[in-house]
Amino acid sequence: MAEKKAIDIQGDMVFRLSRKRSPQEVKLKSLEWAVVTQLNGEKTVEQIADILALSEEETQEIFSHLMNEGLLELVRAPEEAAFVDSELLSELEFQLKLHVGPVASVILDDALAELHKNRHNLERKFLPVLVEILSQEISNPNKRREFQKFALTKIMELFTN
Amino acid sequence: MIESYFPELTQLPGVEAVILFDNQKKVRDQWTIPQFNTTIIPELAESYIQIFGVGEKLKEDAREVVVPFERGVLFARSLDKFVIVVVARLSVEISLLRLILEVRVPDFISERKVAKIGKRIPRSKFEQINEFSLDEKEAEMIQQLNQTGHGGKESD
Numbered sequence: 001m002a003e004k005k006a007i008d009i010q011g012d013m014v015f016r017l018s019r020k021r022s023p024q025e026v027k028l029k030s031l032e033w034a035v036v037t038q039l040n041g042e043k044t045v046e047q048i049a050d051i052l053a054l055s056e057e058e059t060q061e062i063f064s065h066l067m068n069e070g071l072l073e074l075v076r077a078p079e080e081a082a083f084v085d086s087e088l089l090s091e092l093e094f095q096l097k098l099h100v101g102p103v104a105s106v107i108l109d110d111a112l113a114e115l116h117k118n119r120h121n122l123e124r125k126f127l128p129v130l131v132e133i134l135s136q137e138i139s140n141p142n143k144r145r146e147f148q149k150f151a152l153t154k155i156m157e158l159f160t161n
Numbered sequence: 162m163i164e165s166y167f168p169e170l171t172q173l174p175g176v177e178a179v180i181l182f183d184n185q186k187k188v189r190d191q192w193t194i195p196q197f198n199t200t201i202i203p204e205l206a207e208s209y210i211q212i213f214g215v216g217e218k219l220k221e222d223a224r225e226v227v228v229p230f231e232r233g234v235l236f237a238r239s240l241d242k243f244v245i246v247v248v249a250r251l252s253v254e255i256s257l258l259r260l261i262l263e264v265r266v267p268d269f270i271s272e273r274k275v276a277k278i279g280k281r282i283p284r285s286k287f288e289q290i291n292e293f294s295l296d297e298k299e300a301e302m303i304q305q306l307n308q309t310g311h312g313g314k315e316s317d
Binding site: 011012046049050051053054055056057125128129131132135145148149151152155156159160 | 169172173174175194196231232250251252254256257259260261263264267
């Protein structure tokens with residue numbers, strides 16, 4: 001029997017049914033059939049899991065099985081690997097500079113190092129944590145909030161577009 | 162209230178519900194995605210009043226409670242006379258929920274209408290815990306807390 005590959009299914013992945021193999025060629029459980037009927041090349045894994053009220057574990061198991069059976073084609077890869085634009089980090093650095101002075105550059109690099117990242121490989125999902133670390137360096141509550149407001153606007157643009 | 166004071170929470174993909182209730186467990190506002198089971202909301206209010214109430218009695222700094230569950234995470238923040246609970250998928254970053262609240266809560270608390278509502282709400286959460294909603298162990302713990310009087314841990 002062929003060894004099953006462990007696949008990390010992410011919520012923002014999008015799949016469609018493979019043209020090379022039909023689901024009727026494989027023995028599927030009822031929940032797996034339910035997922036198959038939802039696949040349209042547009043809905044994300046998370047949206048399908050929501051519609052069918054699947055737990056994280058079930059979602060992972062079902063999609064991995066369908067993938068291993070060769071029934072799925074990946075339409076959109078996970079976006080988590082997308083890196084934060086270094087221009088955005090420069091904007092954050094500038095804002096931080098307004099509140100803490102020239103030491104902002106050092107603080108930013110230290111915060112990135114704490115996350116084991118640098119200015120070129122910070123994944124999008126780590127941006128809120130970075131802002132949280134940077135905010136702690138601003139002792140004045142009003143200035144801290146001003147910085148957080150700016151950062152939140154930028155993050156929301158990134159996360160909702 | 163939620164959509165006007167915490168708009169980012171309702172726009173963020175993966176957030177399924179945002180519930181705002183006061184120290185008397187009265188739900189002041191709620192926002193949910195259509196598939197969300199709203200029947201659990203009163204139970205959530207009851208549970209969080211217990212959690213934050215006991216924290217208050219023990220003088221613990223329990224301002225925020227995050228509980229993961231099978232399909233996501235429950236993020237709750239005590240806002241003095243109110244409690245806000247966010248139900249989100251695991252893909253939602255907790256630090257982002259926290260950032261949204263850091264930015265939005267001060268405006269919410271200082272808003273005239275909210276301040277006016279707040280005047281009629283008791284500050285204490287502990288006193289609002291309903292004995293009938295507790296199981297045996299919980300009731301015993303609350304009784305012990307009441308006996309110590311000062312709310313702190315008994316000295317050795």
